[in-house]
Amino acid sequence: MRIQFRTLCLSLLLTVLCGNAAATVIDDAALNKTSDGSNWAAWGRTFDEQRFSPLDEINTKTVSRLGLAWSLELNDVWNVSSQPLAVDGVIYTAVGYSHVYAIDALTGKELWNYNPKVEARKMGLAWGSRGLAFYKGKVYAGVQDGRLFALDAKTGKLVWEVQTTDPKDNRYITGAPRVFNGKIIIGHGGADFGHVRGYVTTYDAETGKELWRWFVVPGNPADGFENEAMAEAAKTWTGEWWKFGGGGTVWNAMTYDAEKDVIYLGTGNGSPWNHKLRSPKGGDNLYLCSVVALDAKTGKYLWHYQTTPGESWDFNSTMDMVLATVNIDNKPRKVIMHAPKNGFFYMLDRDTGKLISAEKIGKVTWAERIDLTTGRPVEVRGARYENGEALIWPGSGGTHNWQPMAYSPDTGLVYIPAREMAGYYNDGGRDPRTWQMKKGDVMGLNGFFDDIPKTAGTTSLLAWNPITQQKAWSNPTPGATAGGVIATHGGLVFQGRADGKFVATDATNGKELWSYDMGVGTQAAPMTYTVNGKQYVTVLAGWGGAPSLLGSLAAQHGWVGRQYPRRMLTFALDGAAKLPASPAPVPGKVKAIDDPSFKVDPVVAEKGKLVFQQCVICHGVSAVAGGYAPDLRASPIPLNSAAFKMIVQGGALQSRGMPQFETLSDEELHQLQTYIRDRARYEPSAWDDIKAIWNFVVLMVKMELVKRGWID
Incomplete structure (x- = not known):
């Protein structure tokens, strides 16, 4: 009895000393503290969005011991191309139509879930939610139908909800909100689907009250301009662009600079894509495809740098923007690192937005280089499909898309999920004097209806030196889509791949040190954190999102159909859990079924x-x-x-x-x-293949002749 009493007292003492420790307050100080790797509480882990963890229990020497700690099947969710968060031993994730789950990080047991029940009219976009935010005991997520909501992190109960868009328009939310100084900011997508004028909105993080809104492109001058920035931007547009919306949606990248109290926006493409239709007499069309700095308190415009003036290819700049202090010419320089779709890697000064350097990270044919004096691209003749059509590298998928890159202050390298894939553009002779945006012709381009072969694109994990603007190393990865990455103080880069492998790579030399078969491919970015001092790595796996539309290029991995799992996997040193069995991939041609009596007209x-x-x-x-x-x-x-x-x-x-x-x-x-x-x-013949190759060769020769000025 005495022993039991002593045991009970000791248990109570340990509970008081350890078990009832106060919960971590995730506030601005926590989100700005890069040295603490215990939590992964934001999309980029901390405000700087470096996606670098100081944890090193799992490192180049111990990673061979990495094993599955637990897994959780999410079979009722159609898309898990999202990055979860981890706070105080609880994982939070928003998947599918922003269905939020809270999961015990030690056991994989579901604690609660919240389904916002997206409006049926807004279903049908294959990419779903990409992430969420955490701040002072609340979890925040956007919904595809334009809502933004806050949940109590302990219970999953709804705290507040606001409609950030007009429910009747084409806007939708898939990106993760960002939170800072008691505010939460959200943008939206939709410029590819009709009349949309992009903007971001900030709300009070406690109440959901709207604080300020900043439009990316100017509206109708007859209605007046919201601020001086819009008046200045209007000088770079021509025609009646406002009738088409203009575009410029901030659907993914937003980075907060805590030192300067500045929010940087990565802005989107034009609407329509075809520049000559939305702005017939030319113009840069500010602030499309730009990095824009705003005063975080007021939303007042501070500066911008436009990566693709007068864009006409869907070369948006909504890819992540990483903040760092680096040595340039033996002096510390506060910079923004940015790899937008257009194929260049940019270093910008955080004070002024002035371009420091820019170089190609892949095949780029629309521009020769970036002029460091003017900061503008030196474009190639014919790239704007002035003569009707053009084959351009990169295509609208970009050399780098939304799947986030990471920066390691240990190695000084940036790790980029890179892509090589061309884009075909053809305006079909549309006349800006008569063209109208309508259903089926939103982008102002001829539609592309053919299947995309599995050889149309490739991907790699690219290690890039931002100071020298040169490749350090590069590893080919399967297919034309790869997952986002993180880097760690343990000297590792983690990435999930299209072939279903979760891979750990040596951050210094690119050697693949460890891999695990997840049973299905992924695009999702992983994260790492600790529970009771032990390091864990978590990633979501499930094939879906934008690759679904890429035909044979995506189908080559064999993950087509609902039978393949959507799951969360968590790894730790000496983990010994068994992954549930899943169907083997079935790459190759689908077995079509038919009714011979059905007559095809x-x-x-x-x-x-x-x-x-x-x-x-x-x-x-x-x-x-x-x-x-x-x-x-x-x-x-x-x-x-x-x-x-x-x-x-x-x-x-x-x-x-x-x-x-x-x-x-x-x-x-x-x-x-x-x-x-x-x-x-349909059965393609050998002649069809010959014709396709011939048409490709003819187009490439024509582009080269235009570039050299030998033909118009």
């Missing part, structure tokens, strides 16, 4: 091709699925008119992420069916 199928553009994001270009959604050529549903109507028009599968297209007429539904049947029967 080529004229009807051609009309159905246009209707199918509403389905491409999920079901893939040319009806070749590349991700979570099923391949419709192999589905029995389109063979049954009643079932097809019930699902497409009636919304019978909304609970599984299939949106309702109630505005489609029965005639359009038949056109859609016919197109799917046509694609199911």
Whole structure:
């Protein structure tokens, strides 16, 4: 009895001393403290967004002992291309349509979940939520239908919710909000889908009260301008751009500079893409495709640097912006490191926005170089498809997209999930005097309807020296999409890949030291943190998001269909958990099914091709699925008119992420069916391949002749 009493007393003492320790307050001080790696409490871990962890228990010597600690299946969620957070031994993640989960970081047990129940009309975008924010006991996330909400981190109960957009417009939220000084800031996407004028909005983090809003591009001059910055920007536009919205959405990158109390915005592409249509007499079109600095208290414009003036290729600058202090010419310099879509790596001065250096990190054919005196690109003739069409590197997917890069102050290198893939642009002779933005012609370009072959693009993990602007090393990675990365003081770079491997690489020399088969590919960025002093690494795995629309380029990995898992995996040294079995990937050609009695009218199928553009994001270009959604050529549903109507028009599968297209007429539904049947029967011939190669060669020769000035 006495022993039991002593044991109870000791237990109570330990509980008082250790177990009841006050919860970590995630405030500005915590988010600015780079030396503490116990939590991963923000999208980039800390305000500087370096995505570097000071933890080193898992290092180049011990990583061989890394094993699975636990896993959690998320089979009711269609997309997990998101990065979770970890605070005080609890993991928070927003997946799918911003469905938020709180998970015990030691056991993988779900603590609570919150489903914001996205508006049905806003379903159908394959990329879903990419992340969330944490601040003073609250979890924040944006929703695809434009809402921003705050949850109590302990209970998952809704604290407040605001509508940041007009529910009737084309805006949507997929990016992670950022929080600082009692404010939370959010942008949106949507410039690729219709009339959208981009902006960011800040709210009080405690109450959700709107504090300030800053528009990225100017509106109709007749309505007056919100501020001097918009008046100045309007001088760089021509025509009646406001009728098309203009674009400039801040859908991903925002970085807070705590030292200067400045928020940096990475702004998006123009709407429409085609520059000559939205701004017929030219102009830089500020503040598209720029890094913009605002006073974080007031939203007042401070400075900008435009990476792609008068952009016409979807070369947005919404990729992450990393803050660091580096030695340049033997002097410390506070800089922004930025690798937008356009293929260049930029170093900017944080005080002024002045360009320090810029070099190509991959194949770039739209510009020869960046003029360091003017800060402007030296463009290649013909790159703006002035003569009707052009094949450009990089394409609209960019040399670097939203999957975040990382910077290690230990090595001085930036680690970039890089891509090499061309883009085909053709304005089809559109005349800015008569062109109008309408459904099916939002970008001002001819649509691309052909399948994308698996050889169309490649990826790599690129280690880049930002001081010398040179490659340190590069490792090829599978396919044309790879996951975001983190770097650690343990000398490692972690990355999930399209082939289902989670890989740890030596940050110094690029040697792959460890890998684990996750059972499915991923784009999601990992994170690392400690619980009770032990280091863990967590990553989400599940094939979905934007690659789904890339046809055979994405399908090559074999993760097509709902049967493949969506899961969270957590690793630790000497972890010995077993991963649940999952279906093996099935790369290669889909086994299409058909009804020989269904007669395909080529004229009807051609009309159905246009209707199918509403389905491409999920079901893939040319009806070749590349991700979570099923391949419709192999589905029995389109063979049954009643079932097809019930699902497409009636919304019978909304609970599984299939949106309702109630505005489609029965005639359009038949056109859609016919197109799917046509694609199911399509067998490319050797002659088709020869023609495709020939057309590619002709276009490349033509571009070179234009570049040399030998033809117009």
